[in-house]
Amino acid sequence: MNNYKLTIQYDGARYKGWQRLGDTDNTIQGKIENVLSEMTGKTIEIIGSSRTDAGVHALEQVANVKLAGEMTESEIHQYLNRYLPQDISVTAVTAVHERFHARFNAKEKTYVYKIWNESYPNPFMRKHSLHVAEKLDLAKVREAASYFVGEHDFTAFSNAKSKKKTTVRHIDTIQIEEDAGFVNIRVRGNGFLYNMVRKMVGTLIQVGLGERKLEEIQSILESKDRSLAGFADAHGLYLEKIGF
Amino acid sequence: MNNYKLTIQYDGARYKGWQRLGDTDNTIQGKIENVLSEMTGKTIEIIGSSRTDAGVHALEQVANVKLAGEMTESEIHQYLNRYLPQDISVTAVTAVHERFHARFNAKEKTYVYKIWNESYPNPFMRKHSLHVAEKLDLAKVREAASYFVGEHDFTAFSNAKSKKKTTVRHIDTIQIEEDAGFVNIRVRGNGFLYNMVRKMVGTLIQVGLGERKLEEIQSILESKDRSLAGFADAHGLYLEKIGF
Structure with a gap:
């Protein structure tokens, strides 16, 4: 068996997320496994780096898959793009x-x-960004974001469904960047709990709109209370890069 | 009556183009007129700068409309965005x-x-760009494009349905620009015949793929034969700017 690394982009709008849920499900993992199973005539399982949530997009998801070495990398690549949904x-x-x-x-x-x-509204990005019509105070958003950087227990910014053993995560950087009408919030870390980025971003938006004081980030983190954080819609979120 | 200039963006994917076709049609003009008629209680007609074709998008379309001055610009603006489709x-x-x-x-x-x-394929731009998988020879495309610049009879690059009085148009510039995986062909001119940009671009793509010699642009222009030019899909085309 050969081991292959797949680099994948997807528009998550119409999917129930990355992780396969059943035999006839509408997930990214399921769609890719189905094509590979058709290709090989065997039941194929792939391993993804990140289990993106329903509606979340990926600019660069990574997966690996073990296959008998009967086809070249290029043949596998072409077969996948020929039979995967657009x-x-x-x-x-x-x-x-x-x-x-x-x-x-x-x-x-x-x-x-x-x-x-x-x-x-932006008619082209309506399913691929969150529309916030009122101007965000980015100085406040940047200062609030700095509370997340470093190692913290992110229980308050997770969902109870999270099955991870530890709720401690390390955030390396948060960048707040303006780009032709967009505000992009870019978060890099060693891992994320279920819904963690969306809860962090939702809370930063509340700060940017003046609905919440920036110092509250600290107290929400310390509270470990899941009911306090904001929550931003899935359709603005992209998995951008996996570092190995 | 006051005269208002409307600046409009649209994702043309699901519309039959700009121009209203009937009472219950699915056109951009129709959608905007319907909202303004609801707003004023009167039948409103708007005048658009450019009659974009079915499936064509606009980054900046311009229209004007005469309305009794009962609402402020800001009120009209907010009403439109509240009731227009996303x-x-x-x-x-x-x-x-x-x-x-x-x-x-x-x-x-x-x-x-x-x-x-x-x-x-690009999963995010699948309805908003044309996918050409084979690399275009941009040196050839640029040289071919130069044949279009200046004043020409564009009959061969128009559709027989075009109702314009003259088929002579002046192209000011054509720029071929590479941008992170995209090739953007930007055409500026004093006006365009029906399907003209799509026929020009379709022919330039044939040149870029080596399916056609670049000198043929000249002979197609001279032939005035509508059957010779290429034709690119509507979904890659955007009206970008109107100059007054």
């Missing part, structure tokens, strides 16, 4: 070491959340 | 001179055609 695209297929594991070897992940921050 | 957005409403006419006063128009020129 909202899922494989950007690269590379043979990797047999011990490469997309989830266990992922050392850091970057997510970006796109906010359309103009008074009028 | 794929049509009004970016500005400005009171203008009573003689301003969006179509007759338009001196130049810029269209941009977006080609996704990577081997793998």
